[in-house]
Amino acid sequence: xxxxxxxxxxxxxxxxxxxxxxxxxTFTVEFDDPQVMENFGxxxxxxxxxxxxGEGEATISITSAPTRGKFLEFxxxxxxxxxxxxxxxxxGQKIGVRGPYGNWFPYEMMKGKDLFFIGGGIALAPIRxxxxxxxxxxxxxxxxxxxxxxxxRSYNDLCFKHDLFERWPNCPNTKVYTTLDRPEExxxxxxxxxxxxxxxxxxxxxxxxxxxxxxxxxxxxxLAVMEKLKFADEQIITTLEMKMKCGIGKCGRxxxxxxxxxxxxxxxxxxxxxxxxxEF
Amino acid sequence: xxxxVVNKGQLPELLDKLARDHTLIAPVREEENVTxxxxxxxxxxxxxxxxxxxxxxxxxxxxxTEKTISYTYTGDTLEMKExxxxxxxxxxxxxxxxxxxxxxxxxxFEGKFLDTYYLEKRKNTVIIGLSCSTILSxxxxxxxxxxxxxxxxxxxxxxxxxxxxxxxxxxxxxSSLVEAYSQYFSKGDTDKLAKAKEEQAKKLEGQxxxxxxxxxxxxxxxxxFELPYWDKVFKKCLGCGICTYVCPTCHCFDIFDYVTGEFTxxxxxxxxxxxxxxxxxxxxxxxxxxxxxxxxxxxxxxKLKYHLDRYNLDGCVGCGRCISKCPVNIDITQIIKDLxxxxxNA
Numbered sequence: 001x002x003x004x005x006x007x008x009x010x011x012x013x014x015x016x017x018x019x020x021x022x023x024x025x026t027f028t029v030e031f032d033d034p035q036v037m038e039n040f041g042x043x044x045x046x047x048x049x050x051x052x053x054g055e056g057e058a059t060i061s062i063t064s065a066p067t068r069g070k071f072l073e074f075x076x077x078x079x080x081x082x083x084x085x086x087x088x089x090x091x092g093q094k095i096g097v098r099g100p101y102g103n104w105f106p107y108e109m110m111k112g113k114d115l116f117f118i119g120g121g122i123a124l125a126p127i128r129x130x131x132x133x134x135x136x137x138x139x140x141x142x143x144x145x146x147x148x149x150x151x152x153r154s155y156n157d158l159c160f161k162h163d164l165f166e167r168w169p170n171c172p173n174t175k176v177y178t179t180l181d182r183p184e185e186x187x188x189x190x191x192x193x194x195x196x197x198x199x200x201x202x203x204x205x206x207x208x209x210x211x212x213x214x215x216x217x218x219x220x221x222x223l224a225v226m227e228k229l230k231f232a233d234e235q236i237i238t239t240l241e242m243k244m245k246c247g248i249g250k251c252g253r254x255x256x257x258x259x260x261x262x263x264x265x266x267x268x269x270x271x272x273x274x275x276x277x278x279e280f
Numbered sequence: 281x282x283x284x285v286v287n288k289g290q291l292p293e294l295l296d297k298l299a300r301d302h303t304l305i306a307p308v309r310e311e312e313n314v315t316x317x318x319x320x321x322x323x324x325x326x327x328x329x330x331x332x333x334x335x336x337x338x339x340x341x342x343x344x345t346e347k348t349i350s351y352t353y354t355g356d357t358l359e360m361k362e363x364x365x366x367x368x369x370x371x372x373x374x375x376x377x378x379x380x381x382x383x384x385x386x387x388x389f390e391g392k393f394l395d396t397y398y399l400e401k402r403k404n405t406v407i408i409g410l411s412c413s414t415i416l417s418x419x420x421x422x423x424x425x426x427x428x429x430x431x432x433x434x435x436x437x438x439x440x441x442x443x444x445x446x447x448x449x450x451x452x453x454x455s456s457l458v459e460a461y462s463q464y465f466s467k468g469d470t471d472k473l474a475k476a477k478e479e480q481a482k483k484l485e486g487q488x489x490x491x492x493x494x495x496x497x498x499x500x501x502x503x504x505f506e507l508p509y510w511d512k513v514f515k516k517c518l519g520c521g522i523c524t525y526v527c528p529t530c531h532c533f534d535i536f537d538y539v540t541g542e543f544t545x546x547x548x549x550x551x552x553x554x555x556x557x558x559x560x561x562x563x564x565x566x567x568x569x570x571x572x573x574x575x576x577x578x579x580x581x582x583k584l585k586y587h588l589d590r591y592n593l594d595g596c597v598g599c600g601r602c603i604s605k606c607p608v609n610i611d612i613t614q615i616i617k618d619l620x621x622x623x624x625n626a
Contacts, residue, residue: 005396007348007535007549011358053353054545056537058563080563094358216566243562245535248393251552252532253559255578256568257505258589263392277505279578280568 009051009096020159026075043104044129051096055082059244063125065132075125101247105130114144120214151179151194195221205231233271282449285468292323294464306372336528345550369405377421377599379433381528387591409434415487418600423492429481446473500623501585514576516608521553523602
């Protein structure tokens with residue numbers, strides 16, 4: 001018998017589909033062999049390769065925390081060939097999953113600290129795994145205050161509305177700030193871009209870690225605000241997106257300099273990012 | 281180290297036997313004078329007098345196209361079948377630069393995630409090297425700790441000396457093969473031949489026309505990602521990707537599905553090229569290496585710096601294929617020279 005092949009996915013089934021926005025759906029996936037989930041060992045921030053047979057594979061971040069249960073959630077924007085087909089999936093359909101790949105948020109290092117999450121649009125998905133991890137019954141005591149600042153273009157573009165408006169605000173010592181880019185009828189919450197809202201909320205860097213993920217333009221302006229607020233580079237953590245095929249550091253396309261995002265990332269702090277060539 | 285002698289006249293018989301008992305892969309001349317490594321059924325197909333192959337033999341271990349799984353998928357049901365174990369293979373006639381390239385590929389496919397597709401072929405393959413007897417104007421293997429008669433990495437290393445092959449037995453694998461075909465491997469006067477080989481190697485090393493000095497080049501690249509030099513180099517690149525296709529150390533691949541029926545399909549991996557714009561293009565439209573400038577820089581950075589950073593091994597072996605095949609004469613040895621100069625003027 002030969003060794004298991006690293007590019008063979010595990011058979012799994014889509015057990016739930018949630019429409020998040022007009023073009024984002026969250027798929028709950030369960031492995032057909034429960035033993036696979038037992039051994040999967042995904043940590044918050046890691047990614048997996050989803051197989052849509054006939055279309056190929058795509059790298060998607062695991063948006064569920066391992067503390068949530070024996071399933072994986074993937075929030076996927078309909079943006080290309082494969083994701084278009086995935087969006088036509090129905091509950092009960094088979095899917096392939098391999099992983100988990102990449103590093104994870106340094107949740108050990110974050111112990112005893114306050115967490116300030118900043119997300120924009122679909123980019124709440126990769127950091128949601130850490131939010132739910134830190135808010136879980138099991139680990140909540142390890143972390144201080146949890147704040148989540150999240151924005152989208154419109155109300156319809158907000159992902160995870162159930163989390164934002166019901167689940168997270170009811171967690172102990174947790175605050176959620178939600179903003180829309182433009183005013184909208186029926187919305188009486190904050191209006192404005194994420195970086196400006198961060199400045200308004202004015203988080204103190206003391207004993208705090210900021211976890212940021214969003215479109216490049218949001219990241220760029222948010223980092224400028226963080227600097228103004230005197231956050232050190234080591235206190236700012238982000239997760240990168242790159243085109244990947246293998247997920248195991250061999251196919252060669254997700255490199256930034258000598259680093260492969262699929263094995264050396266996707267999580268980097270700002271100090272580490274500044275060491276890399278600006279090619280992402 | 282053990283050594284043996286094979287009479288030139290007996291080599292065809294040995295190759296025939298090897299082909300009978302194993303999958304024998306050897307240099308073959310195809311139409312249009314293209315030389316490449318292929319499965320052969322016997323000695324008559326083997327091109328023994330080749331100088332260098334147009335396509336490197338890396339494909340014997342890392343095939344250009346390779347099926348990873350076959351699947352039957354109806355939506356409600358899913359079945360997958362993996363690759364069969366690769367056959368016992370003898371890879372005959374590999375030049376030192378190409379053996380060196382396999383050593384450069386090994387750590388890519390080893391590591392935390394073992395690439396069984398590569399590693400099982402590697403394990404099942406006996407590499408028989410063949411010393412060079414002609415140095416091409418594009419050759420520069422000596423810049424990378426190798427040489428025209430260097431047997432490093434070969435299980436058996438053949439060197440043609442008059443009417444004999446001097447055979448160095450470098451590994452267990454090589455030794456087992458010698459034992460299995462002992463009638464062809466005589467003990468003979470190996471000391472004399474060892475000396476003759478050394479002399480031949482020395483003579484050939486004097487025939488390199490390209491003097492390539494890497495001293496300081498990596499340091500320039502370590503310290504400078506942005507160099508005005510790259511703005512110049514990429515301009516003539518057509519982005520055709522031939523350099524990556526013929527390169528023996530390029531290992532980038534794509535993975536894609538090929539539908540074979542209503543419910544069936546195969547998943548393949550195949551060589552890909554960092555010279556192509558969609559190599560890094562994401563579905564959302566963002567491309568971290570959007571122009572040929574970034575792509576050309578990435579390729580040379582990979583060969584001269586990134587591979588060293590990751591694996592402490594050179595990412596180039598000096599085979600010269602990218603020089604001879606590039607339609608617009610982009611020459612890695614010129615780039616090495618220029619980068620050195622950039623470093624000296626900095």
